[in-house]
Amino acid sequence: MTSTFTVIDPTTARPIREIARADEAQTDAAIARAVVAQRSWASLPPVARADALRAFARVVEAHAEELAQLEVRNSGHPIGSARWEASHVAQVLNFYAGAPERLSGQQIPVAGGMDVTFHEPYGVVGIIVPWNFPMTIASWGFAPALAAGNAVVLKPAELTPLTAIRLGELALEAGLADGLFTVITGSGSVVGQRFVSHPDVRKVVFTGSTSVGMDVAAGCARELKPVTLELGGKSANLVFADADLEKAAAAAPGAVFDNAGQDCCARSRILVERSAYDRFLELLEPAVRAWRVGDPADEGTDMGPLISASHRSTVAGFLDGTNVAFRGSAPASDDPMLGDGFWFPPTVVLAEPHDRIAREEVFGPVVAVLPFDDEADAIRLANDTAYGLAGSIWTENLGRAVRVSRGVKSGVLSVNSHSSVRYWTPFGGMKASGLGRELGPDAAEHFTETKNVFFATE
Numbered sequence: 001m002t003s004t005f006t007v008i009d010p011t012t013a014r015p016i017r018e019i020a021r022a023d024e025a026q027t028d029a030a031i032a033r034a035v036v037a038q039r040s041w042a043s044l045p046p047v048a049r050a051d052a053l054r055a056f057a058r059v060v061e062a063h064a065e066e067l068a069q070l071e072v073r074n075s076g077h078p079i080g081s082a083r084w085e086a087s088h089v090a091q092v093l094n095f096y097a098g099a100p101e102r103l104s105g106q107q108i109p110v111a112g113g114m115d116v117t118f119h120e121p122y123g124v125v126g127i128i129v130p131w132n133f134p135m136t137i138a139s140w141g142f143a144p145a146l147a148a149g150n151a152v153v154l155k156p157a158e159l160t161p162l163t164a165i166r167l168g169e170l171a172l173e174a175g176l177a178d179g180l181f182t183v184i185t186g187s188g189s190v191v192g193q194r195f196v197s198h199p200d201v202r203k204v205v206f207t208g209s210t211s212v213g214m215d216v217a218a219g220c221a222r223e224l225k226p227v228t229l230e231l232g233g234k235s236a237n238l239v240f241a242d243a244d245l246e247k248a249a250a251a252a253p254g255a256v257f258d259n260a261g262q263d264c265c266a267r268s269r270i271l272v273e274r275s276a277y278d279r280f281l282e283l284l285e286p287a288v289r290a291w292r293v294g295d296p297a298d299e300g301t302d303m304g305p306l307i308s309a310s311h312r313s314t315v316a317g318f319l320d321g322t323n324v325a326f327r328g329s330a331p332a333s334d335d336p337m338l339g340d341g342f343w344f345p346p347t348v349v350l351a352e353p354h355d356r357i358a359r360e361e362v363f364g365p366v367v368a369v370l371p372f373d374d375e376a377d378a379i380r381l382a383n384d385t386a387y388g389l390a391g392s393i394w395t396e397n398l399g400r401a402v403r404v405s406r407g408v409k410s411g412v413l414s415v416n417s418h419s420s421v422r423y424w425t426p427f428g429g430m431k432a433s434g435l436g437r438e439l440g441p442d443a444a445e446h447f448t449e450t451k452n453v454f455f456a457t458e
């Protein structure tokens, strides 16, 4: 008998559905089907692969509302965010549908013949997805991987498999061949590890915690298998005294409390120039109190619950011994509709650089605020972390904006803004935040290896 796991609605703590837990033999069978499907897929004319991906995008767009509602239930994402995420998947597919006809190699001058390069697909790509952005992170892997001529096996997180399962069904509905894109539900130690160890999976994409990512990378190294890693973060939001403080304070809650802080790009440290520190906190408090935490199905909600009871305990544990400055609101436990959800109020903590809250990824709606003295101190503090994923710089001084953005060791920075993700610009982290880049103009190429062929003419 196949074993199962229960998917829970984090807003109500009620069970939604039982999901099959694939074993190793079932994973191997899906990989074997992917090997066969990939051969036919890669031999199609580029325009046929482009058309197929556009058809997939159209079917996703037609089901965007259904996917969004599913994400509200399974992940507790506010409906506005979930709608954005579902449309984003269709846009990512459309963007990489342009890649099959653009994966041009080079012609390199040589004596006695002609030398050309080809971008060959790896074959089967294994994608391991976390629970925080189940649809979007999946699409950052499967869309460019398919565009480059690969087949994909994808493992969603046990907590949030529902939208990925639906995307697998929609791929078939759109006409993609059976086996080309297979969603396999199950545990990381079985299905995820099989992607790492199976000789026919030729590349792995992993998004999740740094500790598991290091294990996955070590396993891939043993198999000489390339791996892309998107891991944790402790990103800094740097606010200089010369910034538009009103604007910086109004934007700060969204930069860390979006998706209840369960975001690898969360600006979970706010570093404020000492001369503006008190004023900034005065401006931040009403912005945090105005952050609407509640039923994710309501259009006006900014933030839903955390993903699970156990994650809520982990987040709460980070506050032990900290200096909480102020909190926003969250539904109370006696609320008859929402009381059982995994709620946690947005929380602002005053911290010192060596405090745990200023160093470790909380992955919840908690932000640490620290003062800095000058530009050099700001860069030093921003880099005083194992991570290097994202960050923001608020200043009206152009030279400073350039200097600081070159000085901060992070993969994705924004000046006077908190944007991190646009599917047509590169995304990824430095240091313990990852290896390799996703999205942007080159992502499909990252799912190929270069073949060089010399044709003798003499």
Ligand code: TXE
Pocket: 128, 129, 130, 131, 132, 155, 156, 157, 158, 186, 187, 188, 189, 191, 192, 193, 207, 208, 209, 210, 212, 213, 215, 216, 230, 231, 232, 233, 263, 264, 265, 361, 362, 363
């Ligand atoms: O992550 P895991 P979890 C951080 C965040 C969070 C913590 C734990 O701090 O609180 O990690 O989250 C699969 N081989 N981030 O436990 O375990 C697993 O099934 C292969 C930050 O969910 O890393 C899931 O599909 N795969 C991060 C995926 O890996 C394995 C996003 C991620 O799970 C595996 C998520 C194994 N041995 C968590 N073990 C971010 N910054 O975006 C597990 N998996």
